[in-house]
Amino acid sequence: MTTDNRSTLFSPLTVPTPDGTGLTLRNRTILSPMCQYAVDRQDGVATDWHLQHYGAIAAGGFGMLTVESTGVSPVGRISPRDLGMYRDEQEAAHRHLVSFIHSQGAAAAVQLNHAGGRASGKPWLPGYHGGSAPLEDGGWQTVGMTDQSIAKGYRPTTKLDKAGIEQIVSNFAAAARRADAAGYDAIQLHGAHGYLLHQSLSPLTNTRTDEYGGSEENRFRLTREVVDAVRAVWPDSKPLGIRISATDWVKGGLDIDITSRLMHDLVVNHGVNWVDVSSGGLVNTPLQPSGPGFHAILGAQMKEALADTDAIVSVVGGISSPEQAETMLRTHQVDAVSIGRAAMRNPHWPAMAAARLGVPREDIPCAPQYWRAEW
Ligand SMILES: Cc1cc2nc3c(=O)[nH]c(=O)nc-3n(C[C@H](O)[C@H](O)[C@H](O)COP(=O)(O)O)c2cc1C
Structure with missing residues (x-):
């Protein structure tokens, strides 16, 4: 516990990198990735909506923004209106976004994802009832670890063979190369919320009998291969992160012991520098918690x-009170907080929080144009 009253939330944080240089964030607030379903032409290209959305949040003082789930291939997108990172036009639009985020003093990460059996979903917009988008609305046949439907309302997947898995691993690497070219400072691999990597990690959904299923070693294989392929092309001067569902909240599924083991291995042996902790999303369960700071533990x-590594840990879930975030950091529960819905309600959450925590006016992270806002 620090003895002075300077805010820990608004102290800089250096995310380690393999080459030792590190990426220093101006503070410990990270925008959690949130799909905007705002692509206009089902082409994976960011639009004006993305620029104003991420632009306002960068101007609002976040240390780093994690741009929403971005498909590493067309069939890997969560919905037809998701961003992609597999075509030149997409890369160019990402570069424009990153450039504006940087101009506001924030770092930029992108969440790379293959949604597996949860790909081709309906955009979660008003009127949403879940499940697969019909083919006539831009949906597609999905691929997954098995030939089963991943959840009610989702079409059965085409089971990936070895060549299909290798293709996905190389899609992740190609997307990482493009993310570097677009100027991103960090990558967050999506290993959570029931998408392909999570589907492969959990015994609840991975019933394969080949080298990608069965034992823990086999179920971890795809994630390790993706991490290795991405690390091989992602610069050593940039952090590699992963979001994990630390537990499935179901007996027989992933739990914190299993996911801690995996994360430890990925950090120590595979070049992961940042672990973002979430939970669930694979199967429906009444045990899934909510409320203020629901993943803090x-x-x-x-x-x-x-603790015996230099990786940083962030946590997401119901963090909206500046005082609660400050306490989580002061008591060393985590190194940074990921903030989702609170940032949609108020893109200037960090500036507001800094003022509430007594950060001197000249140090409040806000755009100079907004300095006179009397935070
Ligand atoms: C509109 C919306 C879109 C989301 N999209 C993503 C996503 O692209 N990737 C992801 O990992 N989580 C996604 N999530 C989950 C959030 O990142 C976050 O983990 C969750 O909302 C809990 O944090 P919060 O209480 O701060 O909102 C999304 C959540 C919302 C509300």
Whole structure:
């Protein structure tokens, strides 16, 4: 516990990198990735909506923004209106976004994802009832670890063979190269919320009998291969992160012991530098919690499990009170907080929080144009 009253939330944080240079964030607030379903032509290209959305949030003082789930291939997108990172036009639009985010003093990460059996979903916009988007609305046949439907309302997947899995691993690497070219400072691999990597990690959904299923070693294989392929092309001067569902909240599924083991291995042996802790999303369960800071305990457990490494741990979930975020950091539960819905309600959440925590006016992270806002 620090003895002075300077805010820990608004102190800089250096995310380690393999080459030792590190990426220093101006503070410990990270925008959680949130799909905007705002692509106009189902082409994976960012639009004016993305620029104003991420632009306002960067101007609002976040240390780093994690741009929403971005498909590494057309069939890997969560919905027809998701961003992609597999075509030149997409890369160019990302570069424009990143450039504006940087101009506001924030770092930029992108969440790379293959949604597996949860790809081709309906955009989660008003009127949403879940499930697969019909083919006539831009949906497509999905691929997954098995030939089963991943959840009610989702079409059965085409089971990936070895060549299909290798293709996906190389899609991740190609997307990472493009993310570097677009200027991103960090990558967050999506290993959570029931998408392909999570589907492969959990015994609840991975019933394969080949080298990608069965034992823990086999179920971890795809994620390790993706991490290795991405690390091989992603510069050593840039952090590599992963979001993990630390538990499935179901007996027999992933739990914090299993996911801590995996994360420890990925950090120590495979070049991961940042672990973002979430949970669930694979199967429906009444145990899935909510409320203020609902993952804090999982974040603290993950940090404890990684205490002998230099990786940073962030946690997401119901964080909206500046005082609560400050306490989580001061008590060393985590190194940074990921903030989702609170940032949609108020893109200037960090500037507001800094003022509430007594950060001197000249140090409040806001755009100079907004300095006179009397935070
Ligand atoms: C509109 C919306 C879109 C989301 N899209 C993503 C996503 O692209 N990737 C992801 O990992 N989580 C996604 N999430 C989950 C959030 O990142 C976050 O984990 C969740 O909302 C809990 O954090 P919060 O209480 O701060 O909002 C999304 C959530 C919302 C509300």
